[in-house]
Amino acid sequence: MAGRKTEEEVHSVSRSSDPPGPGEDSSSQSSDAPYPQDLRSVLVTSVLNLEELDVDLYRGTHHWVPHTQRLFGGQIMGQALVAAAKSVSDNLYAHSLHCYFVRAGDPKVPVLYQVDRTRDGRSFTVRSVKAIQHGQPILICQASFQVLQTSPLQHQFTMPVVPQPEDLLTAEELIQRYLRYKPDLTENAREGLNKLLANEVPIEIKPVRPAHFHRLAPAEPKRLFWARARGYIGEGTMKLHCCVAAYVSDFALLGTVLLPYSEYKAYFTASLDHAMWFHSTFRSDEWMLYECESPWAGSSRGLAQGRLWRRDGVLAATCSQEGVLRVKPVTHTSKL
Numbered sequence: 001m002a003g004r005k006t007e008e009e010v011h012s013v014s015r016s017s018d019p020p021g022p023g024e025d026s027s028s029q030s031s032d033a034p035y036p037q038d039l040r041s042v043l044v045t046s047v048l049n050l051e052e053l054d055v056d057l058y059r060g061t062h063h064w065v066p067h068t069q070r071l072f073g074g075q076i077m078g079q080a081l082v083a084a085a086k087s088v089s090d091n092l093y094a095h096s097l098h099c100y101f102v103r104a105g106d107p108k109v110p111v112l113y114q115v116d117r118t119r120d121g122r123s124f125t126v127r128s129v130k131a132i133q134h135g136q137p138i139l140i141c142q143a144s145f146q147v148l149q150t151s152p153l154q155h156q157f158t159m160p161v162v163p164q165p166e167d168l169l170t171a172e173e174l175i176q177r178y179l180r181y182k183p184d185l186t187e188n189a190r191e192g193l194n195k196l197l198a199n200e201v202p203i204e205i206k207p208v209r210p211a212h213f214h215r216l217a218p219a220e221p222k223r224l225f226w227a228r229a230r231g232y233i234g235e236g237t238m239k240l241h242c243c244v245a246a247y248v249s250d251f252a253l254l255g256t257v258l259l260p261y262s263e264y265k266a267y268f269t270a271s272l273d274h275a276m277w278f279h280s281t282f283r284s285d286e287w288m289l290y291e292c293e294s295p296w297a298g299s300s301r302g303l304a305q306g307r308l309w310r311r312d313g314v315l316a317a318t319c320s321q322e323g324v325l326r327v328k329p330v331t332h333t334s335k336l
């Protein structure tokens with residue numbers, strides 16, 4: 001049986017010095033290897049590949065559905081942005097979107113996306129998209145596009161200094177380690193972690209401080225992780241990469257609000273709204289640093305803000321999201 005390790009040891013063992021665990025192939029490719037082109041991201045082959053039903057009317061299907069059995073907000077936003085982008089010309093680039101999640105998405109039926117061509121201007125073009133299920137809106141979204149314009153006004157914050165993705169473990173690798181080095185986990189916890197491993201989330205994550213990411217100890221409401229779409233996308237178009245980034249940006253952002261409260265367990269969380277601004281070109285199938293923080297929580301709601309950084313330090317996008325979070329105290333049950 002593997003010896004018990006401290007939290008820090010479980011998370012900090014470097015990849016290269018670590019012997020393969022049971023069922024692991026020591027010759028397996030590093031998870032940092034670029035994806036071969038035949039391993040196309042399911043985000044582009046399926047999730048964001050909408051079916052055109054009529055002019056400005058599209059249908060989207062689901063890939064991964066969270067354990068809450070409500071549709072993932074990022075999927076609905078990403079698909080709404082795809083629908084909006086289809087009605088604007090190639091010389092326009094998405095620069096922002098503003099969404100309200102007004103009803104839970106039903107994973108049993110597809111989502112319809114109805115686009116309203118709100119305005120076409122010389123520089124800016126606005127689209128409104130309604131995502132509909134059972135005849136009712138589940139999301140309302142405004143997306144704005146701009147022609148490329150240069151300006152002497154140009155600044156950005158500086159990217160935080162963090163370990164590179166090659167020196168960190170993926171969320172799955174961390175869970176496998178946790179299962180191996182924590183033989184005293186309750187059956188419930190073990191089952192929960194195995195379910196997480198079985199998830200087919202089309203996003204790859206590398207937490208910078210895993211103990212904080214997984215809420216193993218109370219921490220200030222800030223977290224950093226590297227993220228990229230799973231699978232190959234390639235150069236594609238900036239519109240496509242923005243849609244993928246909209247999908248990715250909803251992942252683990254709201255959970256930042258809960259980081260100081262390890263004595264509470266959330267029994268209901270859902271994003272209420274999400275805004276996003278795109279600042280520069282990027283590849284969503286390449287590692288980007290997601291810097292998340294929550295400046296405020298109250299009234300069963302929490303605000304979370306995120307910055308997506310390109311590896312070379314360029315600020316790619318900024319997000320803001322408010323969510324409803326209902327919690328109850330954690331009760332410590334017997335391990336027997």
Ligand SMILES: CC(C)(COP(=O)(O)OP(=O)(O)OC[C@H]1O[C@@H](n2cnc3c(N)ncnc32)[C@H](O)[C@@H]1OP(=O)(O)O)[C@@H](O)C(=O)NCCC(=O)NCCSC(=O)CCC(=O)O
Pocket residue numbers: 070071072073074101102103104105250251252253254255269270271272324326
């Ligand atoms: C946020 C809500 C739920 C609106 O809440 P409302 O309270 O107005 O709606 P409702 O239908 O009346 O209630 C919904 C559920 O909350 C309960 N409820 C309502 N008020 C309550 C209160 N004060 N205390 C305790 N429970 C309460 C209701 O009984 C009901 O439970 P029962 O259902 O048991 O009857 C809705 O707008 C919504 O679902 N929007 C969609 C949110 C969403 O799907 N976002 C994207 C996915 S979230 C996501 O992707 C985030 C990713 C991540 O987590 O990282």
